Amino acid sequence: MSVMIGPSGWGGPGSIAEAAPGRQKSRNQEGNNHERLCNCPNRLARHRGTRSLSRGLSVRVRCSEPQNQNEYDEKLANHDECPQCRTVLNAADEMFNKFEGGRLPGRDGLRLPSEPARQRQTMTDTMRILVHAPRPEVIAGLIAERHPDAELTLCDSFAGLIEAAVADPHVAYTERFERKPYPREALLAQPSLRFVHASGAGINHLAPWDPDKVHVCNAGGVQDEGMAQFAIGRLIAINCHFFRYNDQQKQQVWEPHDVFHSTGGVLTVVGLGKIGRACARVAHALGMTVYGVRARPEPCGGVEEVVPPERMNEVLAKSDYVIVVTPLTDATHGLIGADAIAAMKPGIIIHNMARGHVITEEPLITALKSGHVRAASLDVFEEEPLPEGHPLWEMENVYVTPHIGGMITADDYDRLSTQVFLDNLDRFARGEPLVNITDPVRGY
Structure with a gap:
């Protein structure tokens, strides 16, 4: 399961409702019917949903579990809540609790964005940012301080990265933390992707890529x-x-x-x-x-x-x-x-x-x-x-030693690596040249 976070209002029924297979209804019609029939105050479609967060953010969850069409139709006919709505609501509640009150786990005193932070946003189009890390909510909080209007997709596993990549991100923050092959194709195949930040110095797990289509930058200098x-x-x-x-x-x-x-x-x-x-x-x-x-x-x-x-x-x-x-x-x-x-x-x-x-x-x-x-x-x-x-x-x-030469505390690493990313994200938002750009041919 992947979780998406963005400004309140982007999750309305017209933007996230998805018609059930075989139905010919419009997105708006399906979303409104689903809200009425399921008595769902968050306008949840059968695979997706939103929950409001403090300080003008909302969370959207996409469920990848298979849908039983007959059961879905029966639930709608009975004016009952479909099982997918329950799934996404539970996941949204979990992420909501992490962000409630503007505080994040493992980051004492960190606040979600204030109005002055919002005024620093210069992009006219909403940036879609994928965050793939062991503690994605911590990274997301740091990004939200600087770019509160960005739409964030969070995942904490390689399987989640494969699922979340279809959200058409413009930017990806990614960390290699599982001892298994990195799913580079799922990420780099997205045509919307323009900028990838590798949270460490090594980028060989991402190679090869087309530097004319996407910049891959690393966190060189952090360690x-x-x-x-x-x-x-x-x-x-x-x-x-x-x-x-x-x-x-x-x-x-x-x-x-x-x-x-x-x-x-x-x-x-x-x-x-x-x-x-x-x-x-x-x-x-x-x-x-x-x-x-x-x-x-x-x-x-x-x-x-x-x-x-x-x-x-x-x-x-x-x-x-x-x-x-x-x-x-x-x-x-x-x-x-x-x-x-x-x-x-x-x-x-x-x-x-x-x-x-x-x-x-x-x-x-x-x-x-x-x-x-x-x-x-x-x-x-x-x-x-x-x-x-x-x-x-x-x-x-x-x-x-077990590949720990660059190890520091998790909080310090998140802070330092994310700072490099955020500085580059500011440049990306302003259309300026990025730093720490790596070369797929040289491998660094």
Whole structure:
């Protein structure tokens, strides 16, 4: 089931009533008859309905359950309420309760739009925005503050996204949060769609698309500093044996180990985008010499030299550490394979928080067993979740995290990612160029 929210008044009988199959009545006639026969104060058609919300909003629910035509006709003939009306009313009540009083769950103090906020709306046509997220009502509340006249469709699953996409959205906010194939075709096939916001940095699940028809933007910048701290923190933790000391503590073992200092070390960052540059800044501040690998090399503050992928092995050969944070594309799939690993300086530490398929796991495991690679901090894998019994689980010089490198609290992530989206939505409403536009060919 999907839920739609918009300004009060757009849900009248002429706009949402839908004639039953085989009936020849007009939309207005069917809606009015349905209201009279079913005694339904919200002018519900057999699949759809509206409920008024506070501050001039209303909610509309579309039910995808099959309709029994005979039962429907019988209910109408008996002047009774059809089962679909009951279904949509229940769903509308649930969403109504979330918005009642202008307050949203998980967002203390957040208010729905005031009159000054309404005056900021500059589009003459109502924007239709699809919100697909684990907590779509939170995102919807933030959008409603800035664009109170927008018509919103909310869904919280991939199945709901497939159903909700038929609402002909102009804009979509979407988050990949289920461990199953993303239904990109259902979304991108909509001819009305002009702008898609991916709530994270990665957009490979949306590719390919036609950039002449739709812009796909990401939330680049939201996770930069957090991921940089995560990456450098992992390298320091390995150098200082924090994980080993934690194990010793549990066993009540008092045994010191030599500490490796990061200052003076050499780091290569593979993928010198926004996150990669944040990693370089932190490493440089710690006194490390930093090299960068980038498809289109250009000077970067705090980086000794930026080289193209063709010269990657050259800088890996003199690096004590490598942080992999490049997008997954056809060009980067298997970028760090047997040849690159063999070219690495013996004793190197690898941290991968890009995508699992950027590093080929088999030669990496071989190098970890031999000691050629001293340790690996891995946040992403060729198969996720990492399968039970996989050799990486048991290796003492491997440190596994479940793809959480960019994790922050849910409220903070919603706020920061949505802020990037809202700024772009303002540009879209004014007809101005968008930022963070990604390229389906390059994959970022």
